[in-house]
Amino acid sequence: MGKDGEDDKSAGRIADVLVPVALDAAFSYTVPAGMDLAPGDFVEAPLGSRLAAGVVWDIRPAPPGASNLKSVAAKLDWPPLQPRLRKFIDWVARWTMSPRGMVLRMGVRAPSHAGPEPVRVGVRLAGPPPQRMTPARSRVLAAAEGGLIFPKSALAEAAACSAGVIDGLVDEGALETIALPPEPAALPCDSGYAAPDLEPDQARAAEILTAAVRARAFSVTLLEGVTGSGKTEVYFEAIAAAVRDGRQALVLMPEIALTAQFLDRFAARFGARPAEWHSAVGARKRARVWSALARGEVKVVAGARSALYLPFSDLALIVVDEEHDAAYKQEDGVSYHARDMAVVRGQIEASAVILASATPSIETRVNAEQGRYGRVRLDGRYKGRALPRLTAVDMRLEPPGRGKWISPRLKAALTSAFERGEQGLLFLNRRGYAPLTLCRSCGHRFQCPNCTAWLVDHRFRRALVCHHCGHIERRPQMCPNCEAVDQLSACGPGVERLAEEAAETFPDARTMVLSSDFPGGSKRLRNELDAIAQGECDLIIGTQLVAKGHNFPLLSVVGVIDADIGLSSGDPRAAERTFQLLQQVTGRAGRFDTRGEALVQTFQPEHPVMRALLSGDCEKFYLEETQQRLRAGLPPFGRLAALIVSGKDAASAETHARALARAAYELPPSPTWRLAPAGGLPRDDEIRLLGPAEAPIAIIRGRHRFRLLARSPRNADLQGFLRALLAAGPKARGGVGVAVDIEPQSFL
Numbered sequence: 001m002g003k004d005g006e007d008d009k010s011a012g013r014i015a016d017v018l019v020p021v022a023l024d025a026a027f028s029y030t031v032p033a034g035m036d037l038a039p040g041d042f043v044e045a046p047l048g049s050r051l052a053a054g055v056v057w058d059i060r061p062a063p064p065g066a067s068n069l070k071s072v073a074a075k076l077d078w079p080p081l082q083p084r085l086r087k088f089i090d091w092v093a094r095w096t097m098s099p100r101g102m103v104l105r106m107g108v109r110a111p112s113h114a115g116p117e118p119v120r121v122g123v124r125l126a127g128p129p130p131q132r133m134t135p136a137r138s139r140v141l142a143a144a145e146g147g148l149i150f151p152k153s154a155l156a157e158a159a160a161c162s163a164g165v166i167d168g169l170v171d172e173g174a175l176e177t178i179a180l181p182p183e184p185a186a187l188p189c190d191s192g193y194a195a196p197d198l199e200p201d202q203a204r205a206a207e208i209l210t211a212a213v214r215a216r217a218f219s220v221t222l223l224e225g226v227t228g229s230g231k232t233e234v235y236f237e238a239i240a241a242a243v244r245d246g247r248q249a250l251v252l253m254p255e256i257a258l259t260a261q262f263l264d265r266f267a268a269r270f271g272a273r274p275a276e277w278h279s280a281v282g283a284r285k286r287a288r289v290w291s292a293l294a295r296g297e298v299k300v301v302a303g304a305r306s307a308l309y310l311p312f313s314d315l316a317l318i319v320v321d322e323e324h325d326a327a328y329k330q331e332d333g334v335s336y337h338a339r340d341m342a343v344v345r346g347q348i349e350a351s352a353v354i355l356a357s358a359t360p361s362i363e364t365r366v367n368a369e370q371g372r373y374g375r376v377r378l379d380g381r382y383k384g385r386a387l388p389r390l391t392a393v394d395m396r397l398e399p400p401g402r403g404k405w406i407s408p409r410l411k412a413a414l415t416s417a418f419e420r421g422e423q424g425l426l427f428l429n430r431r432g433y434a435p436l437t438l439c440r441s442c443g444h445r446f447q448c449p450n451c452t453a454w455l456v457d458h459r460f461r462r463a464l465v466c467h468h469c470g471h472i473e474r475r476p477q478m479c480p481n482c483e484a485v486d487q488l489s490a491c492g493p494g495v496e497r498l499a500e501e502a503a504e505t506f507p508d509a510r511t512m513v514l515s516s517d518f519p520g521g522s523k524r525l526r527n528e529l530d531a532i533a534q535g536e537c538d539l540i541i542g543t544q545l546v547a548k549g550h551n552f553p554l555l556s557v558v559g560v561i562d563a564d565i566g567l568s569s570g571d572p573r574a575a576e577r578t579f580q581l582l583q584q585v586t587g588r589a590g591r592f593d594t595r596g597e598a599l600v601q602t603f604q605p606e607h608p609v610m611r612a613l614l615s616g617d618c619e620k621f622y623l624e625e626t627q628q629r630l631r632a633g634l635p636p637f638g639r640l641a642a643l644i645v646s647g648k649d650a651a652s653a654e655t656h657a658r659a660l661a662r663a664a665y666e667l668p669p670s671p672t673w674r675l676a677p678a679g680g681l682p683r684d685d686e687i688r689l690l691g692p693a694e695a696p697i698a699i700i701r702g703r704h705r706f707r708l709l710a711r712s713p714r715n716a717d718l719q720g721f722l723r724a725l726l727a728a729g730p731k732a733r734g735g736v737g738v739a740v741d742i743e744p745q746s747f748l
């Protein structure tokens with residue numbers, strides 16, 4: 001109900017307001033008379049017993065009888081959401097089959113969660129010096145000399161005193177306060193600040209990409225080039241073109257850990273850092289970036305996948321760096337692939353999109369080969385530097401000592417690198433100390449109480465941890481099963497254990513372990529990466545965090561401790577992923593003046609992935625993988641979608657999953673898709689439904705999981721089929737949930 005007397009005046013218009021909660025539908029409200037409201041405007045409107053912020057999605061004339069609707073409470077003065085961004089949000093919601101409100105949430109969390117801007121106070125010299133002088137006071141006055149305005153905190157820092165000293169000087173009139181304008185979201189970047197001398201190949205590539213930006217039309221270009229070939233330098237030129245035109249660019253990175261080095265590199269090229277966007281940026285800063293982008297004041301953003309939903313006012317370019325990286329797939333909440341959605345956003349904004357990688361995904365390569373995407377290649381490293389020499393260490397023939405993981409040959413290579421004053425890197429994609437703990441006396445294995453997973457021993461934290469749900473418990477002295485004391489044994493290596501071995505093997509080497517689960521977050525990591533680049537350590541030990549994108553000038557030897565880890569996962573992309581990861585990590589070696597060498601420890605040197613890696617014949621590997629995908633109808637030649645049914649117990653989840661599968665075969669025929677009969681061989685144009693099967697990780701966070709997988713031809717309406725199925729199938733109740741994962745990347 002509108003308030004008294006409002007009904008007449010507001011009978012005119014209805015606003016459909018999308019609220020950032022897990023709902024697909026917009027709520028309808030009457031527009032109060034005199035409120036100037038248009039689609040895209042942010043408003044506050046009653047939702048249940050509270051007021052919620054939302055976005056006007058549509059304005060329409062009120063039909064008769066609409067007067068019992070509540071009315072919009074207030075219009076907020078945030079920059080409105082542009083039609084193109086609203087279209088993108090609708091698109092992502094439809095594609096991922098997620099409620100629109102949830103997608104909206106990813107786009108508007110920033111302005112709504114920030115408090116008011118803090119007032120920044122500056123001080124400068126004013127009156128005569130105070131009556132009473134102290135050493136701290138004279139330091140402040142000396143620092144403030146010249147009459148410049150300082151932020152209060154900066155002056156306190158410069159004078160090495162507390163803010164109280166400054167307040168005292170203000171009280172006595174020696175300093176005066178001045179309100180400062182809010183800190184800008186980012187300083188302007190200068191496209192001509194430090195343009196590099198590009199090599200001929202690089203210049204050619206840069207020209208093509210620059211032309212794509214200038215075309216002011218949608219395009220996608222794969223920028224492919226071996227590690228260290230200068231892809232970053234080249235796409236910087238495309239960004240420069242956007243900035244020169246006064247337009248905007250977005251650079252997506254798979255991991256926050258990567259952004260630190262990138263920001264510095266960017267600043268060296270453009271004279272200022274880009275705006276940063278990821279979960280570690282504070283709420284107020286984010287709100288500032290959000291509004292500044294909407295107003296067109298900020299030109300370049302570097303960020304994680306959530307930056308895709310930012311309100312760019314004039315987006316000329318999207319760069320997806322390391323486009324093959326699996327971290328671009330978001331798995332929880334709205335599950336979407338940021339690389340694919342970047343292409344969609346680019347299409348809607350008529351932007352140029354650059355997908356950069358040394359090891360492109362098969363999807364992207366096929367798109368380039370089939371002419372849907374452009375392709376630009378850099379064939380050699382910058383300055384003709386050699387790619388690292390790769391050799392396999394066959395662990396069956398050259399095993400390390402018992403309970404050890406570093407083979408004699410790798411040890412020798414590292415030793416001589418240290419002697420030459422160079423760095424080594426040991427790569428092991430396993431966090432913690434050991435992936436499994438068991439009792440030597442009874443064989444008891446420590447398992448997570450909530451998940452089908454072993455607990456990982458983390459010695460630094462003195463705990464056993466589940467990597468799926470975060471469950472954590474103390475590592476006991478006594479076996480909980482047989483009560484034997486001191487019989488627990490760590491099985492297999494993690495980076496922490498490797499560090500222990502390295503300390504024994506190379507007692508004089510300064511070692512640094514990098515793992516995403518260490519406390520201190522991105523700040524600590526950033527310091528550590530800087531320290532490594534400065535040569536403050538000899539041996540780097542790390543998980544996949546160290547594999548990507550870093551430039552370590554002194555690094556010459558890379559050792560892959562267990563190259564086989566990812567190969568047996570049963571994931572259709574296992575070979576591709578392993579190949580990419582190993583190619584990336586070995587590509588960290590010898591990027592500057594030292595020749596690089598990589599030793600790959602494996603039990604299966606004859607595996608196609610290892611053969612391709614060692615021979616350097618990527619093309620052959622890609623060709624074989626691509627043909628296998630084609631034969632199997634897997635992406636990108638076919639499409640996949642997973643339905644993950646979970647429940648509090650196995651029976652309810654399984655029953656529901658089976659009922660869903662049955663319902664699929666009872667759906668009426670559709671003009672946009674056809675379902676292959678159960679158990680029958682699918683024809684080329686048919687969707688095939690597989691499962692349900694218990695998920696490989698059957699229980700996560702206490703929820704029992706069953707999976708259905710739908711595989712469809714490329715052009716079939718897979719979402720249409722799923723929508724029909726979910727509408728017609730049994731309703732999920734009794735704690736059962738169904739999650740949809742379009743183009744799943746994980747099959748666990």
Ligand SMILES: Nc1ncnc2c1ncn2[C@@H]1O[C@H](COP(=O)(O)OP(=O)(O)OP(=O)(O)O)[C@@H](O)[C@H]1O
Binds near residue numbers: 196197199382587
């Ligand atoms: N034209 C150039 N002028 C000066 N330095 C360059 C040039 N091209 C490349 N470099 C330098 O060579 C190194 C490798 O370049 P860059 O990081 O751009 O390669 P990349 O292809 O992005 O590598 P990766 O795929 O491994 O991340 C960097 O230190 C970069 O600054």
Ligand SMILES: [Zn+2]
Binds near residue numbers: 451470471
């Ligand atoms: Zn768990």
